[in-house]
Amino acid sequence: MPDLHARKLTVLVPACDTGRHAHHPGITCAQMNEEIAWMDEYFAAELSKSLGRKVTPMSEVPPALRGPNWKAQS
Incomplete structure (x- = not known):
């Protein structure tokens, strides 16, 4: 059985x-910034519909991985 490896592919783009x-x-x-906020809201709403529950930033991240500065959002 082959070893499994995970890789993160990064593409550099001009800033x-x-x-x-x-x-x-x-x-x-x-x-x-407005476009990014709109996309975040749109995709969160679509994901919430498909999962059947409200999805907020970090809600899908396990608590142990959120870090000390994370504050719960309703």
């Missing part, structure tokens, strides 16, 4: 001028 996001031509950083 925006502030270095906070991937390059986003034609929109500002504030607009990019």
Whole structure:
């Protein structure tokens, strides 16, 4: 039986001028933040529908892996 290995593949992309996001031509950083927030809400809602329960940030991460600064969100 072969050994199993896990790998994380990383792709480097150019950053925006502030270095906070991937390059986003034609929109500002504030607009990019709004888009990211919308995507987070959308995917959380879709995942909640498919699982049949509310999903919040970190709710699917085991408590032991959340770290000391994690605060529960309702």
